[in-house]
Amino acid sequence: GAGVSQSPSNKVTEKGKDVELRCDPISGHTALYWYRQSLGQGLEFLIYFQGNSAPDKSGLPSDRFSAERTGGSVSTLTIQRTQQEDSAVYLCASSLEARMNTEAFFGQGTRLTVV
Template structure:
């Protein structure tokens, strides 16, 4: 069965450039989450979608980060004017309803390297 997919799997960019990361959740999952994982660090929450709305975007580290979700499905995380500290693995997860106690299904992540 199809799980959560993310693209690209790796992205190398130069400082100051914009990048877009894509997430395709499991079909029918209404909740979608973006996390960031740096080496030796835990998963850092970025933003949560329920359908196309983002009721919790408290984890976005700066206004250079934005995300959208369309059709209750695909989500794009955009980082503008990338900085070296943005280098990390960006993980997307989806869950069936987004309520408490629901397990999250993670994608393989996008490894972002900012030179």
């Protein structure tokens, strides 16, 4: 596609359920990022993938959070046993290789509400 695509746009889930958020990056982009943004706040880094390198998972807030990127393309962020504090907008972005002075392109995000 022409841009970064995220699905679903909105997700309401019950506390304790697992959720999967999907990100389809721009074709040819080797770098993929997940961020989380709470209402009125900045972007909190979660995880970063670059090509075939080991992902940087240093931003994942707990072991309930995991992400994978299959075939260097589509990525899935999984949150297990969701809690109310997980409610936020989850943003995905992709770019050409990092540290190459290129911009990141963002999807429209998934708004997750845990009730």
